[in-house]
Amino acid sequence: MKQWQEYHLLSRIRSFFWAIPALIWQILLLYIPLVFVLMRSFVDKESHFTLSYYVELFDATHFIILLRSLALAATTAIICLIIAYPVAYFLSMYMSRFKNVLLFFLIIPFWTSLLVQLYAWFSILDKHGFLNIILQKLGIISQPYHVLNTPFAVYLVSIYCYIPFMIMPIYSILEKLDMRLREASLDLGATRWETFRRVTVPLSMPGIKTGFFLVFIPAFGEFVIPILLGGGKQLYVGSLITHYFLVSRSSGLGAAFTWLSSVILIIATVIMHWLFVRVVTPRKTRRAMYEPTK
Amino acid sequence: MNQQNKTCSYIFPCLVAAFYMFLYVPIIILIISSFNASAYSYEWRGFSLTWYHQLWESVEVWEALRNSCIVATASVVLSLVLGLMFVVFAAGTWLDHLLLTFYGSLAAPEIVLAVGLLSFFTFFSVPLGLTTLIAGHTLIGLGYVVPLLHSRFHELSYVLTEASLDLGADYRTTFFRVILPLLSPALMASALLTFILSFDDFIISFFCTGGTTQTLPLYFFSVIRSGASPIINALSSVFLLVSSIVVLLFSSLKIRNMDFF
Numbered sequence: 001m002k003q004w005q006e007y008h009l010l011s012r013i014r015s016f017f018w019a020i021p022a023l024i025w026q027i028l029l030l031y032i033p034l035v036f037v038l039m040r041s042f043v044d045k046e047s048h049f050t051l052s053y054y055v056e057l058f059d060a061t062h063f064i065i066l067l068r069s070l071a072l073a074a075t076t077a078i079i080c081l082i083i084a085y086p087v088a089y090f091l092s093m094y095m096s097r098f099k100n101v102l103l104f105f106l107i108i109p110f111w112t113s114l115l116v117q118l119y120a121w122f123s124i125l126d127k128h129g130f131l132n133i134i135l136q137k138l139g140i141i142s143q144p145y146h147v148l149n150t151p152f153a154v155y156l157v158s159i160y161c162y163i164p165f166m167i168m169p170i171y172s173i174l175e176k177l178d179m180r181l182r183e184a185s186l187d188l189g190a191t192r193w194e195t196f197r198r199v200t201v202p203l204s205m206p207g208i209k210t211g212f213f214l215v216f217i218p219a220f221g222e223f224v225i226p227i228l229l230g231g232g233k234q235l236y237v238g239s240l241i242t243h244y245f246l247v248s249r250s251s252g253l254g255a256a257f258t259w260l261s262s263v264i265l266i267i268a269t270v271i272m273h274w275l276f277v278r279v280v281t282p283r284k285t286r287r288a289m290y291e292p293t294k
Numbered sequence: 295m296n297q298q299n300k301t302c303s304y305i306f307p308c309l310v311a312a313f314y315m316f317l318y319v320p321i322i323i324l325i326i327s328s329f330n331a332s333a334y335s336y337e338w339r340g341f342s343l344t345w346y347h348q349l350w351e352s353v354e355v356w357e358a359l360r361n362s363c364i365v366a367t368a369s370v371v372l373s374l375v376l377g378l379m380f381v382v383f384a385a386g387t388w389l390d391h392l393l394l395t396f397y398g399s400l401a402a403p404e405i406v407l408a409v410g411l412l413s414f415f416t417f418f419s420v421p422l423g424l425t426t427l428i429a430g431h432t433l434i435g436l437g438y439v440v441p442l443l444h445s446r447f448h449e450l451s452y453v454l455t456e457a458s459l460d461l462g463a464d465y466r467t468t469f470f471r472v473i474l475p476l477l478s479p480a481l482m483a484s485a486l487l488t489f490i491l492s493f494d495d496f497i498i499s500f501f502c503t504g505g506t507t508q509t510l511p512l513y514f515f516s517v518i519r520s521g522a523s524p525i526i527n528a529l530s531s532v533f534l535l536v537s538s539i540v541v542l543l544f545s546s547l548k549i550r551n552m553d554f555f
Contacts, residue, residue, distance in 0.1 A: 016387040022380035022436060026395050029433045030402075033410030040413055087313050090306040102314075104541060109317060111537040113494035115514045116530045120320035122518075123327060128336055130323065160316070221403030224496060228518055238405050245409060245501070251416075258409050265403070 041256035053256035062240075062257070066264055069237040073220040073268075076158045077166075077212050083159075084166035084211065089200075091167075092174035103171075110164035117161050118225055125153050125229075149231030157229050158219055165218075166211040173207030174200075209276055213269065220265050237261045321534065328527035345528040352525065358513040361424065365499075365509060366492040368428045370485050373435030377484070381443045382473070393444055399437035407433065408501035415502070422504030430498040435488035442487075446480035447473075479547050486544050490537060 044050040091102060109117055124130045125147040132144040147153055177200070185195040201208075223238025232239065241261070244254030331342035349355055384390045399407060411430050420426060450473070458468040474481075496511040503512065510529075517526050 016383050016389050019380045019382075019384035019387070019389050022376035022440065023389070023392060023395060025376060025432065026398070026436060029411060029414065029429060030398050030407065031395075033414035034406070036413050036417060037410055083313065086306065086309050090310050094303075094306060100545075102310075104545065105314065105318070107541050107545075108534070108538050109321070111490050111494075111541050113496070113511055113514070113533055113537075115494075115496060115511055115518070116324075116533045117320075119514070119518060119526060119530055120324040123323055123336070124320055128334070130336065133336060160320070163317075217401070217403055221405040223405060224515070228515075238403075241405055241409060242500075245412060251413065254409065255413065258406060262402075262406055 037255045037258055040252055041259055044252065053252050054260070056253060057256055057260055062260075065235050065237060065240055066261060068234065069220050069222075069261070070264070070268060072155065072158060072222070072236065073216045075155060076162055076219045077216040079159050080163045080166040080215050081208065081212060084163055084170060085208070088167050088170040088174055088207075092171055092177075106164060106167060110168065114161055114224060118157050118228060121153070121157050121160070121229070122148070125156075148229060149233060151230065151234060153229040154226055154234075157225050158222065161225065162215040162219055165214040169210040169214065170204060170207040173204045177203055205276065209273070212272065212276075216272065217265065217269070220261075220268075324527055325531050325534070327524070328531045330524075330527075333524045345524045349525050349528045349532070354508065354513060355510075355525075355529070358508045358510045361507055362493055362509040362511075365424060365427050365431055366489045369431035369435050369492045370488045372428065372432045373439045373488050374481060374485055376432070377436055377439035377443055378477075378481070380440055381447050382469070385447065393440065396437050396440040399433055404434075404497045408498050411498065412501045421506075422502060423506050426502045427499060427507065427509070430502045431488075431492040431495060434491055434495065434498065435484075438487055438491065439484040442484050443477065443480055446477060450476055483544060483547050486540050490540050493536070494533075 041053055042049055042051070044052065091099065091106075122129075126132075127144050127146055127148070129147075131147060132141070135141045136144065181203070182195055182199055185199045186192070190198065221238045221241075223236065223242050226232070226234065226236045226239050227242075230236075235243070237257075241254055241258055244250050244257060328345055329341050329343070330338055331344060332339035380389075384392070408430070411426070411433070415422060415426050454472055454476070455468055458472045459465075463471065494511060496515060499509050499512055500515070503509070508516075510533075514526065514529060517523055
């Protein structure tokens with residue numbers, strides 16, 4: 001790295017002027033707009049300072065919507081983790097012959113539009129759809145149920161759409177994992193479960209964390225799935241923000257709500273991060289991992 | 295021990311098979327229904343290409359496809375050129391520490407970015423349309439391109455650059471004949487990634503077009519909302535085909551340490 005800096009041809013020219021356009025692009029379209037939204041939430045139509053938008057947000061309806069989105073994001077992330085870990089574990093440890101094919105089929109949905117993925121569920125969850133037909137044929141239910149436009153559909157499809165985001169980071173960590181560490185653990189008398197719990201899981205923690213937040217953060221702001229599969233009956237954070245900005249055109253209220261939910265998302269993320277370090281990793285492993293040996 | 299191994303070797307494959315079924319049954323049903331003569335996916339009335347034919351004839355779809363391609367291509371070119379310029383010219387200067395700036399668009403939920411862009415454009419009364427769409431997609435693209443190119447660029451050996459300079463090449467020649475070819479796999483990968491991100495993006499497009507311009511995902515959304523038409527089955531299959539081609543191209547690049555997919 002050091003040598004790069006010394007020998008680098010372009011650092012000799014010192015024409016770092018050309019590096020600036022990308023930075024300007026990012027600052028102008030990402031950071032300045034966020035400040036704009038913040039300012040908008042404190043300024044009323046006659047451009048006076050006001051807190052009225054935040055006061056208006058301080059009621060049960062908005063509180064419930066925030067909670068609902070948090071619940072959706074957390075549940076989706078946890079269920080995705082429970083399904084994704086064994087799959088990633090198996091793909092990285094046991095599969096060798098069909099690995100590339102299986103990975104290929106895992107990546108395709110990841111690179112396909114979210115809309116296509118959720119539309120695929122319409123013909124299954126519909127009142128005359130496959131789920132109802134199969135359940136009726138099996139004699140489990142006598143009448144077709146409305147599965148579309150229920151919270152169940154929203155949860156199911158969220159898990160479906162976000163699961164590749166969980167598998168890929170865990171897989172890429174597990175694949176690079178040093179097998180000798182697991183062998184050492186088994187040789188030193190740990191059972192397979194103990195090895196898994198004390199060696200494999202803590203070592204794959206960075207992947208779990210990345211995957212968890214790759215699911216949790218977008219799922220919190222999700223609005224396409226609730227609108228299309230929840231029938232827009234239950235509002236979530238994303239759908240309410242969209243409503244304020246594009247339907248009711250009350251951008252002040254929308255701006256305030258955007259900032260409020262962003263702050264709550266940041267707090268939730270910090271808490272989750274803390275939980276990962278404190279609770280999920282066993283204390284002994286933590287000591288070994290984070291405290292240098294003397 | 296042996297017993298345990300045996301159970302593991304049965305349970306895991308079943309689990310993975312079940313998972314892949316969960317992942318692919320909806321997609322397979324979707325593809326099959328796109329060839330169904332009936333408008334309802336639960337009754338099979340024989341093989342037909344009606345929906346593909348209607349898709350081909352539809353003016354709206356072609357218009358949307360054209361817009362999607364323009365926006366995706368423009369944002370690929372912009373984010374590659376700007377990103378490469380940043381990575382190369384910032385190397386070794388204090389600007390290199392500002393790499394973190396580019397992670398912002400990855401960390402924030404997309405809807406927050408979209409709201410920011412919309413308020414920004416309306417404040418300066420920029421007319422919403424293709425231009426604002428390209429600006430928004432380039433913002434997303436830079437968030438992926440810059441970290442990727444940055445890590446690849448700093449893995450390159452400086453020895454090659456030095457050798458090239460010692461052997462009499464000037465800076466420009468060294469850049470075009472040595473650095474650019476070495477970076478080309480990473481450039482291709484980021485181009486594909488940005489293209490598909492832009493091509494599939496819905497949320498930014500939904501906020502940044504103001505209903506004036508139609509892209510394929512926007513068209514898709516409006517059709518689903520107004521009661522799904524079987525044309526959408528055919529369109530979905532086309533989307534799936536495009537993404538499998540892109541994934542095939544991408545995996546043929548064989549890039550080490552690619553954590554982006």
